[in-house]
Amino acid sequence: MSKSIEVPISGMSCAACAVSVESMLKETEGIQSATVNYANQSAIITLENEGVDLSVAKKNIQSIGYDLLININNQEDLEAIKSAELSLLKRNTLYSGLLALPVFLIGMFWMNFPYANIIMWTLTTPILAVFGRSFFINSVKQGKIGNANMDTLVALSTGVAYLYSSFNTFFPHWLESRGIEPHVYFEAAAVIIFFILLGRLMESRAKAGTSEALKNLIGLQPTDLIVIRDGEPIKMNVADVQAGETILVKPGQKIPLDGILTEGQSYVDESMLTGEPIALDKNIGDNVFAGTINQAGSFKFKSNKSKSDTLLSSIIARVKQAQGSKAPIQKTVDKVTGIFVPAVLAIAVITFIIWSLSGTEDATLRGMLSAITVLVIACPCALGLATPTAIMVGIGKAASKGILIKDAESLETGKKIDTLILDKTGTITEGKPGVKEVLWKSGIDSKALASIFYALEEKSEHPLAAAVTEHFAEEKTSIDLAEFSSFTGKGVLGKYADKTYYIGNLKWLESLGINIDKTLAQTAENILDNGDIVIYLAEDNQLVGVVSIADKVRETSKVAISKLRKMGIEVHMLTGDQKKTAASIAKKVGIDHFQSGMLPQDKGEYIKKLQQKGHRVAMTGDGINDSEALVLADLGIAMGAGTDIAMETAQVTLMHSDLMAISELLKLSKETVTTIRQNLFWAFIYNIIGIPIAAGILYPISGFLLNPMIAGSAMALSSLSVVGNSLRLKYS
CATH class of the missing domain: 3.40.50.1000 (HAD superfamily/HAD-like)
Known part of the structure; x- marks a missing residue:
C-alpha cells in the first residue's frame, strides 16, 4: 500500500535546484512519485509501500549537493538546521563583501598601485576558495547529472576570470611577448560572488517567516492538561490523551483539546478562531476548542478529538500546506539560466574553434581570449542584481511609509x-469593544449614577466590564459598595446608600421584576438592530439607562x-x-x-x-x-x-x-515590478548584444576585437545601469 510523507530538504538555493532534486527522487527505486517545493524546502514523497528505505534516496540527493533530512522528527531540530544554514550564509556574505570591496576599488581606480595584482589575488582567492566554494562544488555535482543552474554560470564566469587573471599575475611576460596587455579581472570574480550571496541571503530571510509563523501556531497548543479519572485529577501530556476523556480547565488556562462542556460555566476568549474581541459565555453543552483561553470560572469538558484532529491542528496543517504552494519571482531567472548557461558555454567553445581554424595571426591565442571574453561578459552580475536591487529600493520606500514587505513575490x-x-x-x-453612548432615563442624576455603576463594573469579571469602567472613569468618585454579587451570564448587583443597583441583560432584569422604561427599551431595540451590544442599568425596581457597546470603525x-x-x-x-x-x-x-x-x-x-x-x-x-x-x-x-x-x-x-x-502598497507594487522587469530586460539585452561582439562578430567587418578588459568594464557598466535604474524608483 502506497504512503505519502513530507521530508525536509536542505541546500536548495534556486528553483532549478528543486527540479534537480525532484528528478533524482523520481528515479529512485521504491518512490512512486515526488513533488519538491522550493518555497518551503521540502518534498512530498509517495512511497510504493511503507517498508521503503529512504537512505538510498538520501545518498542520491547528497551526490548532487543537497540533503534529504529523513531523520528530522520535530520542528525544533529542523529550525536548528535552517538556523545554522542561515548563519553560514550570513558569514560568507559578510566576509566576501569585506574582501571584495578593496579588490573592487583597486581594480577600478588604483590599477597602478604597487603590487596591485598580488594584493587582489590574495584577497580574491579566499572569496572563491572559502566563502564562494559552494558555487563550484554544486556546479560540478550538477554537471555530473547533465544539469546547469545559476551556480554553474557563477562558477564558470568567476572561475575563468580568476584563473586567467592569476596566470597574468604570475606569468605576465607570456602575453607581453606577444604584444598583448596582461589584464586581470579579480574585481569581477570577487564582486560577482558577493552580490549573488547577498541576493540569496535576502531571499533566505524573506522565507524565514514561514517557519516562524508555524512555530508560533504550534506554540498555541498546550502541552499538558488535567484529566479526571475515577474522580481524581491526573496531569498528562496532551499527545497521550484520546477522545472521550473528561478534562478540567482552570481560569487563565488554554483549553487543550476540542470538546463539549459537561460541568461548570465560564467565559472563553475565542478571538484566535473568530477574531472577535468579546469572550463568549460557555455553558453545559457548548463546544470548546483547543488553544482558546478560559477567562473566568473552572469547568470540565469531554474531549471529542485527539491533539492531531483539533480545529487548531487543522489550521496549522492548512497554513503549512498553503505556504508550500508559493514560488518566488526568481524562478523566471532560474529557468532562463537553465537555457542561458549551456548556450554561453556552446558559444565560447564555438568561438574558440572558429578562431583557431580562421588562419589569422595568433589564431589560437585570439580564440582563447575571445572565448574568455565571452564568459566574462556573460557573467551573471547584472542578472543577479536585477531583482534584489529593485527589491531593496522598493521595500525601503515602502518601509518609509510604514509598509513592511517580505519579498519580491x-x-x-x-x-x-x-x-x-x-x-x-x-x-x-479598532479591534476592541468600547462604549458608543450611554442613554439615561430623563429626570435622573446621571453623574451620581455613573460613579455607582463604575464601582459595580470595577468589581465585575465580565469581558465587557472594562469598556464600561473606561467610559465612566472620568466621572468616578470614591464609592464603597455595601454589598456586591455576581451572577455569571446574567449580571451584577450592588448596594449603596440603601439602594440596590443592577447591571446586566434584559432577561435577568425582567426576571427580578424591574420596571422597563418603554422609551429606553425601544432605544435598546434600535441599537440591537444595528448589531451593537446593549447593557441595561437599573436602580432598585426601575430601568435608568442603557449602554451601547461596539467595536468602533477606524x-x-x-x-x-x-x-x-x-x-x-x-x-x-x-x-x-x-x-x-x-x-x-x-x-x-x-x-x-x-x-x-x-x-x-x-x-x-x-x-x-x-x-x-x-x-x-x-x-x-x-x-x-x-x-x-x-x-x-x-x-x-x-x-x-x-x-x-x-x-x-x-x-x-x-x-x-x-x-x-493598501492603495500606496498596490501603487508601489506596480512601480517596483516595472523596475524589476526593466532591469531583467537590460541584463539580458546586454548579453544578447555583448556576447556576439565578444565572440568577434565585428572582426571580419571592421577588424574590431573586444578586449577582455573592456568586456569587464562593460559588465561593470551593465551592473551600474541596473543599480541606477533601481535607485530611480526611490524618487518616482
Whole structure:
C-alpha cells in the first residue's frame, strides 16, 4: 500500500535546484512519485509501500549537493538546521563583501598601485576558495547529472576570470611577448560572488517567516492538561490523551483539546478562531476548542478529538500546506539560466574553434581570449542584481511609509490584485469593544449614577466590564459598595446608600421584576438592530439607562475603501461576528459584499472560490483566525497592531494599521515590478548584444576585437545601469 510523507530538504538555493532534486527522487527505486517545493524546502514523497528505505534516496540527493533530512522528527531540530544554514550564509556574505570591496576599488581606480595584482589575488582567492566554494562544488555535482543552474554560470564566469587573471599575475611576460596587455579581472570574480550571496541571503530571510509563523501556531497548543479519572485529577501530556476523556480547565488556562462542556460555566476568549474581541459565555453543552483561553470560572469538558484532529491542528496543517504552494519571482531567472548557461558555454567553445581554424595571426591565442571574453561578459552580475536591487529600493520606500514587505513575490503579486478581502475586527474596526453612548432615563442624576455603576463594573469579571469602567472613569468618585454579587451570564448587583443597583441583560432584569422604561427599551431595540451590544442599568425596581457597546470603525476606513474601489479593486468583508453587526459595519464603510459568522476555514474556502473564478485576491487581517486566509490569498496583508502570527504568515504588514496604506502598497507594487522587469530586460539585452561582439562578430567587418578588459568594464557598466535604474524608483 502506497504512503505519502513530507521530508525536509536542505541546500536548495534556486528553483532549478528543486527540479534537480525532484528528478533524482523520481528515479529512485521504491518512490512512486515526488513533488519538491522550493518555497518551503521540502518534498512530498509517495512511497510504493511503507517498508521503503529512504537512505538510498538520501545518498542520491547528497551526490548532487543537497540533503534529504529523513531523520528530522520535530520542528525544533529542523529550525536548528535552517538556523545554522542561515548563519553560514550570513558569514560568507559578510566576509566576501569585506574582501571584495578593496579588490573592487583597486581594480577600478588604483590599477597602478604597487603590487596591485598580488594584493587582489590574495584577497580574491579566499572569496572563491572559502566563502564562494559552494558555487563550484554544486556546479560540478550538477554537471555530473547533465544539469546547469545559476551556480554553474557563477562558477564558470568567476572561475575563468580568476584563473586567467592569476596566470597574468604570475606569468605576465607570456602575453607581453606577444604584444598583448596582461589584464586581470579579480574585481569581477570577487564582486560577482558577493552580490549573488547577498541576493540569496535576502531571499533566505524573506522565507524565514514561514517557519516562524508555524512555530508560533504550534506554540498555541498546550502541552499538558488535567484529566479526571475515577474522580481524581491526573496531569498528562496532551499527545497521550484520546477522545472521550473528561478534562478540567482552570481560569487563565488554554483549553487543550476540542470538546463539549459537561460541568461548570465560564467565559472563553475565542478571538484566535473568530477574531472577535468579546469572550463568549460557555455553558453545559457548548463546544470548546483547543488553544482558546478560559477567562473566568473552572469547568470540565469531554474531549471529542485527539491533539492531531483539533480545529487548531487543522489550521496549522492548512497554513503549512498553503505556504508550500508559493514560488518566488526568481524562478523566471532560474529557468532562463537553465537555457542561458549551456548556450554561453556552446558559444565560447564555438568561438574558440572558429578562431583557431580562421588562419589569422595568433589564431589560437585570439580564440582563447575571445572565448574568455565571452564568459566574462556573460557573467551573471547584472542578472543577479536585477531583482534584489529593485527589491531593496522598493521595500525601503515602502518601509518609509510604514509598509513592511517580505519579498519580491509580494511586489509582483500586488500589481495583479483585483479583489481585496477585509477582516472586520481589528482591520476595518479598532479591534476592541468600547462604549458608543450611554442613554439615561430623563429626570435622573446621571453623574451620581455613573460613579455607582463604575464601582459595580470595577468589581465585575465580565469581558465587557472594562469598556464600561473606561467610559465612566472620568466621572468616578470614591464609592464603597455595601454589598456586591455576581451572577455569571446574567449580571451584577450592588448596594449603596440603601439602594440596590443592577447591571446586566434584559432577561435577568425582567426576571427580578424591574420596571422597563418603554422609551429606553425601544432605544435598546434600535441599537440591537444595528448589531451593537446593549447593557441595561437599573436602580432598585426601575430601568435608568442603557449602554451601547461596539467595536468602533477606524477613522480612515471609509475613505480608504472608497479610494480602493476607485482604483478598480472589488472589496469584500469577512467576519466571525453576527449578521446584524456585519451589515451595519459594511453599510458605514461602503462595502457591498460581506459574509458573517465565518470561521477560519470558511474564509479560506471563500478566497479559493474567488480565485477559481479568476480573481487575484489580497487578504487583510490581524488575528490568528486570519492566518490561513492570509496565506491562501495571492497577497496577505497584516495589520501591525494584530497578532505576531498574522504578521508572520502575511507577506505585507501595515505598521500603522491604516487601510489607506493598501492603495500606496498596490501603487508601489506596480512601480517596483516595472523596475524589476526593466532591469531583467537590460541584463539580458546586454548579453544578447555583448556576447556576439565578444565572440568577434565585428572582426571580419571592421577588424574590431573586444578586449577582455573592456568586456569587464562593460559588465561593470551593465551592473551600474541596473543599480541606477533601481535607485530611480526611490524618487518616482
